Amino acid sequence: MARLKLFMDWLARQPPSSQFLSVMLNGGTSFNETYQQAVAEKSMMDRFHIGNQSHYLEPPDTVAAERAKFKWFVDSGLLTTPGLYFGHFIHPDDAILQKVAAAHSGMSWNPLSNGRLASGVADIPKYLKMGIRVGMGVDGEASADLADPFENMRTGLYAIRDKYEDATIMSPYQVLYLHTMGSADVMGVKDKLGSLEPGKYADFLVVDPTRLGAVFDPYATLVLVAAERDLERVYVGGELKVDHGKLLDQDYNKVLAESARRATATMQ
DSSP, X not given: OHHHHHHHHHHHTXXXXXXXXXXXXXXXXXXXXSTHHHHHHHHXXXXXXXXXXXXXXXXXGGHHHHHHTHHHHHHTTOTTSTTEEEEEOOSOOHHHHHHHHHTTOEEEEOHHXXXXXXXXXXXXXXXXXXXOEEEEOOOOHHHHSSOOHHHHHHHHHHHHHHHHTOTTSSOHHHHHHIIIIIHHHHTTOTTTSSSOOXXXXXXXXXXXGGGGOOOSOHHHHHHHXXXXXXXXXXXXXXXXXXXTTEESSOOHHHHHHHHHHHHHHHTO
């Protein structure tokens, strides 16, 4: 708690930036063997008004043990604390789903990671029908191999269609929405990004459609055909940051070195 307070105090002194969205906890209640982990996370969220993505119900071989810990989320009040959502969330039962929906909570769907680790396929159509909010992520290159949002959308769409054996169960537009507005909503930043509207940060990508063949449905083309290599420009906060693969205001090698230094420092 004390270290988090130091960080939050430092953060409050920094100038506003369109590159900063929010602070969140990487929740570990499902990895812990004591109820006090949930209590501690609840306390930090309440005190500092921060979110919490809690890794939960990913691997198939720990389902029973993790489901048993769901009462910790409920009894501590963590489940109903604004800003909590679940990462992966592949193997909930109906009772868990009903409580998560009633709490107006959500989850981060990570198709590339789930497929890479053979974790299973989250039943996204069912979650959405129950009123659970859904966003999408890649869970990092440690388990997703290629942090490509287009590949992530394709993988998720194909997995759901295979699961239901129905090509109409989810459309390219729906999966694109989950990867943009859905993610912004789940993370509690839909007032800042997720769509192009007055007052938002204007984070967007530019793709040259002539490289993608005939375009009959722009949503289908983006989800089914486009890839990271097709990005021409990247804007963050309305400012051009990447132009044809070139970082404009960052030294990539310097960033890599600094990232390695910080990662090493955290392990000491």
